[in-house]
Amino acid sequence: MSTVITSIDHPSAARRAGVRPGEKLISIGGHEIVDVLDYRFFGYDADPELVLESPEGERRTLRVRKPEGEDLGLNFDTYLMDEPMPCSNHCLFCFVDQMAPGCRDTLYFKDDDARLSFLMGNYITLTNLSDREAQRIIDLRISPINVSVHATDPKLRCTLLGNKNGAKSLDWMRKFGAAGIEMNGQIVVCPGWNDGEQLQRTMEDMAEMGFASCSVVPVGLTKYRKGLAKLRAVDYDDACAIIDRVEAYAAKCLAERGSRLFFCSDELYLRARRPLPPEEAYEGYVQIENGVGMLRSLITEFEAGLKLEEDPVQEFSFTVATGVSCAPFLELLLEELRQKFPQVTGRICPIVNDFFGHTIDVAGLVTGQDLIAQLKGRDLGERLLMPVNMLRHGGDVFLDDVHVSDVERALGVPVTVVDQDGYDLLDAMLGRK
Secondary structure (H helix, E strand, O other): OOOEEEOOOOOOHHHHOOOOOOOOOEEOEEEEOOOHHHHHHHOOOOOOOOEEEEEOOEEEEOOOOHHHHOOOOEEEOOOOOOOOOOOOOOOOOOOOOHHHOOOOHHHHHOOOHHHHHHHHOOOEOOOOOOOOHHHHHHHOOOOEEEEEEOOOHHHHHHHHHOOHHHOOHHHHHHHHHHHOOEEEEEEEEEOOOOOOEEEEEEHHHHHHHHOOOOEEEOOOOOEEEEOOOOOOOOOOHHHHHHHHHHHHHHHHHHHHHHHEEEEHHHHHHHHHOOOOOHHHHHOOOOHHHHHOOOHHHHHHHHHHHHOOOOOOOOEEEEEEEEOOOOOHHHHHHHHHHHHHOOOOEEOOOOOOOOOOOOOOHHHHHOOOOHHHHHHHHOOOOOOOEHHHOOOOOOOOOOOOOOOHHHHHHHOOOOOOEEEEEEEHHHHHEEEEE
């Protein structure tokens, strides 16, 4: 833990008040500052009183003049003012445990930090939450938090998470719900473990606990599972059974509570070879970060943009690289584009995941080396288009540490990174990006 101030924003309320880099932030408004949650919560108030300590150990009190909600402008060694809390679980289905060698170093670190759940949207299991930290969530009304639930049968949850605290953390979910803390959940379905009646129980318990929403997603299995628990992928029959159960209970929740609460991921509909639900079924895409409604949103936006498109369009050729599962939907969008603008020529190239294994078919896990190997020597047109979720957030690096510039050099074609947005995809296909 470090509350030493490394720098101060310019301009900022703290700089105007005379706070100095190198001082340690002891308290705000009489409340001890332990980490970023305390800093963000107590620093929210108007005109807070700060207690600061110099490197020599001398303390002073300073009033900072600012409106409520304005950030103080202080920066610390780390974003959390602490080290991230590592995961203490040994989940049977953990994706990190089946990560291929040679990926980015950060991909091998497992965090399970409640602070990152609130601040960054990470999903946590609550198994390493101390009583103090859990009570602080309630006292500070830290909300929303995202919880990886998977099962609410205590014994099964302990088994799935490989952690005896899997049962105790269910109590915290109930207490958070009773305290009005908004919780969003996730259930990773492992056939033969937490599907069927166990899935039904989990959904019913989560509704009773007060969860605001929950995604239901299939387990992801790579070819690097040597020495790990025997699991099998969700197949056609599994996907159909999961969708039927979730849809039936979601309809009940909608009738009784005004919200579905439970949403199947796009991947489940693809595996079941079923059409995607209509846009209204996603309730504003509350679980889109978990792959729920991404395709429906993309299609809706693309088609809306295409209807509005009246400007002259020049000849343009391109190739779209994507995952195997998404390719058929992009083919349909490309055909709609061709019908309106025949002078635009493109192709969709699904990239088979040789790196992680062929059971992995989503675009977000396509690596740079697979992209290069499968597209090298092909006529890709004027540009190669690829979705942003193939890359590290805010960066230009694939999971295997290959850079976009490496792909451009290897394939001899400029690369356009497309946002997860139908309008952006349309602009890219028309050569406007």
